[in-house]
Amino acid sequence: MTPDAVITGCGVAAPNGLGREAFGAALRSGRSGLGDLVSFDASDLGRERAGEITSFDATPWLRAPKNYLDRNSALAFAAAEMAVRESGIVWPCLDRGHGVSVGTMAGNMESLSAFCARVAEKGPKLAPPFLFPHAYYNTTAGLLSIEYGLSGPHGQFCSGGAAGLEAVLFAAEAVRRGRAEAMLAGGVEAFHEKTFRLAVARGWVSPSGGGAESCRPFGAGRNGTIVGEGAAFFVIESEAAARARGARVLARIAATATAATAGEVYAAVLRQGDAPEAVFAAAAGSREADAVEGEAIRAAVGATTPVTAIKGWIGETFGASGPLALAAALAGLEGGFLPPCVPGECAIEGLQLVKDGWSGNPNSALVAAGGPGSGTWCAVILRR
Amino acid sequence: MSNANDRVVVTGMGAICCLGQGVEALWSGLVAGRCGIGPLRRLDADRHRIRHAGEAPLPDGAGSGVDPAVQFLSAAGAEALGQAALDGDARRRTVVVFGTNFGAMGATERLMRGEAPAAALAGEVAREAAQRLGLDAAQTTISLSCASGNAAIGWGMDLIRSGRAERVLAGGYDAISEVVWAGLCSLRAMSATALRPFDRRRDGTIFGEGAGLLLIESAAAARARGARPLAVVRGYGTSSNAFHMTHPDAHGEGMVAAMRAALRDAALPPEAVDHVNAHATGTPPNDRLETAAIKAVFGARAARIPVNGLKSMLGHAMGAASALEAIACVMTLREGLIPPTIALTDPDPDCDLDYVPLRARRAAVRVALNNAAGFGGCNSTLVLAREEG
Known part of the structure; x- marks a missing residue:
């Protein structure tokens, strides 16, 4: 009998709320974090909308002052500290062998982009040594391990939209196999011009193929996503x-799965546990991917299970998207609600999309992540 | 496990x-x-x-x-x-x-x-x-x-x-x-x-x-499917020094933790290990600390375990390094031959293990441990074993 992995802390930095209570309240009342794109001029791309966390400052969440943090790392530090505070766990605790795992699609783009610009401008010999260590994919995981003395299992996943949920899986696996009693795990993706331009070039961003800019998961007339940013982190421990230590358990990780496609991952996670009472889908407004995922959901859980997708409120946050959906599911399980999808007609036949004001009291929720930037899907079933 | x-x-x-x-x-x-x-x-x-x-x-x-x-x-x-x-x-x-x-x-x-x-x-x-x-x-x-x-x-x-x-x-x-x-x-x-x-x-x-x-x-x-196994992957472990992004910790504790985690995962005692393929980057701190870490894990027996540093030949191939070295471990398990650490002619007194200097050596190896460490202070160790029968 392997030990169960439970969640005892959750922290969120999202375009529509800092802190998991603000985030949960925004989702419950349908408050959007999408707005005018402000951090750079995207008019040459014909795009004006984004889910940026404006005037973000990580200072209140840092235990020790930092000279420099990439925005990716800063968002992660804020969400991580919130999770640690809520869990009540006492870190640093170097000798306990607790660990950390992080998921991100594009990593520390701000530092990498600045480093590349300096190399291009001044030549390789004058490359600034200060920036390079902040530009690795695993910079954030390394910094978090130092901040909290997390010397145990260490993971950093970069598998596109699935990366954050993969990091959660890594942590749950570490706990179940007895490798660590507790793990800090989550996902982060900072908004950055280069990532945004890549997303547009890949055809992910609304309006791809005409129409107005919007993010309408499973919606009629959907034409792509809106790029957002954020982070969500969790303290995951053995029950x-x-x-x-008398910690309050927010939820239990009842089942996990990874697979190549939405169809396979929904089927795989349901083989591991009882059918969930709600689904938090990865859908981000893509014409094709939402249709495929909608079909997968209907095949896996039928047409009566309520389905929601939070990206209509915060945009596509790639490596952070799975953990943010997990945080939304936690809020729902705890508060006895399901966040509605953005209003509009559901274009997928037989899908029970959550409308505004839905008052259920779900005991379990399936959270899926995947889609852009890699060929991996992940799913988790949370149980109260 | x-x-x-x-x-x-x-x-x-x-x-x-x-x-x-x-x-x-x-x-x-x-x-x-x-x-x-x-x-x-x-x-x-x-x-x-x-x-x-x-x-x-x-x-x-x-x-x-x-x-x-x-x-x-x-x-x-x-x-x-x-x-x-x-x-x-x-x-x-x-x-x-x-x-x-x-x-x-x-x-x-x-x-x-x-x-x-x-x-x-x-x-x-x-x-x-x-x-x-x-x-x-x-x-x-x-x-x-x-x-x-x-x-x-x-x-x-x-x-x-x-x-x-x-x-x-x-x-x-x-x-x-x-x-x-x-x-x-x-x-x-x-x-x-x-x-x-x-x-x-x-x-x-x-x-x-x-x-x-x-x-x-x-x-x-x-x-x-009738495929012939070349070796068994017995276990792995990861860890972090949780100390500094680019400087190693003072005693190689992170590397010790990764090796011990890998052995636990493999359900093998340290005594089962016949060979260590070291991370051995050639930087002054790494090789000294890795030596200390190997001694901490294997005790007095460390001196009798052949340890090699293949980056002397491969360079440090970054993300590929430990995977290439894992392949070398599989070949060592199969061929009974341990590739050498080259360019080692004047050993550091702080590095006093058997590093298989300069020439490959015949030895029957049943279990090999493959070390890696990286920027950010992370470590990973893999345990590979000969396929018996």
Whole structure:
């Protein structure tokens, strides 16, 4: 009998709320974090909308002052500290062998982009040594391990939209196999011009193929996504460890799966556990991918299970998207609600999309992540 | 954790590195004690501080405009799948877990210049390489800097043990590019002369590139299709020094933790280990601390365990390093031959283990432990064992 992995802390930085309570309240009332794109001029791309966290400052969440943090790392530090505070766990605790895992699609783009610009401008010999260490994909995981003394299992996933949920899987696996009693795990994606331009070039961003700019998961007339940013982190522990220190358990990780496609991942996660009472889909407004995922959901859980997708409110946050959906599901399980999809007609036949004001009291929720930037899907079933 | 039901075996291997293309080129070079480090040719060397590297040949057959990282993965992947004799659905359904520092940085640099090349991010590289190899199962990318290769093989093993995958093409890669080289030179960790692990005169590492991939599968799946196991992947462990991004911790505790975690995962006592393939970067602190870490794990027996540092020949191939070294471990288990640490003629008094200096040595090895460490203070260790019967 392997130990159960439970969540005892959750932190969120999202375009529509800083902190998981603000985030949950925004989702419950349908408050959008999408707005005018402000961090750079995207008029040459014909795009004006984004889900940026404006005037973000990580300072209140840093235990020690930092000279420099990439925006990616800064968002992660804020969400991580919130999760740690809520869990009540005492870190740093170097000798306990607790670990950390992080997911991100594009990594620390701000630092990498600045480093590349300096190399192009001044030549390789004058490359600034200060920036390069901040530009690795695993910079954020390394910095978090130092901040909290997390010397145990260490993971950094970069598998596009699935990366963050993969990091959660890594942590749950570490706990179940007894490699660590507790893990810090989550996903982060900072908004950056280069990532945005790549997303547009890949055809992910609304309006791809005409119409107005919007993000309408499963919606009629959807034409792509809106790019957002954010981070969500969790403290994940063995149930025994959580009980031993009297921690409040927010939810149990009842089942996990990875697969190549939406169809396979929904089927795989349902083979592991009981059918969930709600689905938090990865859908981000893509014409093709939403249709495929909608079909997968209907095949897996039928037409009566309520389905929601939060990206209509915060945009596509890639490596952070799975953990943010997980945080939304936690809020729903705890508060007895399901966040509505953005209003509009559901274009997928037989899908029970959550409308505004839905008052259920779900005991379990399936959260899926995947889509752009890699060929991996992940799914988790949370149980109260 | 390791019983007959979740035993994971290696049934194919592929490599490309500065010793050439193919596992045969890697292994024959290693046992001959041949150094593959040479002049930096891919870039305009005069623009850079360090002008030698462990540069891998670009394989034949890839079109121009394909990033070297994708080319390395395609070549190593085709070799591993070929040796495993996988075809049809079994091949197509092979899951991919790749580890890397930088993905295809050459393509990322083009993104920075305003282009939108294929496979600009690490996750996209895995997808691109998988498509070229005809694989359409899940593709995962792990980035544990220079500890990526072992970590990817380990996660692949976890996927198989937990029933999420039947077989996985797992390993690591990285490619030299203008920005990668500028960055690595800026860290001031490279030697201007030679990579001399454990030597008194060692003054830095020399980075290289390439790919090393292992086809791993459950023993049951291998048996069912009549595949011959080359070795068993027994366990893995990861850890963090939780100390500093670029300086090692004072006592090598992170490396100790990774080795112990890997042995626990393998359900093996330290006494079972016959050989350690060291991370051995040739930087002054790493080799001293790794020596101390090996002593901490193995006690008095450490002095009798042959330990080698293959980066003396391969250069430090970044994300590919520990995967290439894992392939060397498998060959050592099979051939009973331990490749040497070359360029070690004046041992550091603080480095006083048996490093198999200069010449390969015959020895029966049943269990090998493969160490890796990386930027950010992360560590990964893999335990490989001979397939018995």
